[in-house]
Amino acid sequence: MTQATLEAAGDSSAVNMTDLVLEMARALVDMPDSVSVEAFKDGDGTVLRLRVAPSDVGKVIGKQGRTARSMRTILGAASMKLKHRFSLDIVEESPSANP
Helix, strand or coil, X not given: CCCCEECCCCCHHHHHXXXXXXXXXXXXXXXXXXXXXXXXXXCCEEEEEEEECHHHHHHHHCHHHHXXXXXXXXXXXXXXXXXXXXXXXXXEXXXXXXX
16 A cells, blocks of 8 residues: 555646655654555545554644644645645544454
8 A cells, every 4th residue: 555546536737746645644654654645536626535554643633733734735735836626635544444
């Protein structure tokens, strides 16, 4: 799960934004190999879903959500330049799938 995957948003700007979020998250966490980012088309924009290990969720969100807000601000600034809306969802990766 160390690579950025792109499902519905097939353009190069989505790949660039996915790589941007992936590298920012890897720099913040203790387990960078468990970080993954997926991009999904959502109406007019693209949703980037960031998954990290359960022990690293707090590091990505930060105190009172400041780190997550900062990542969203950077994403928003880059989105304006590309003239395409991107949003960021942070998801805790579950250690095992419970049916």
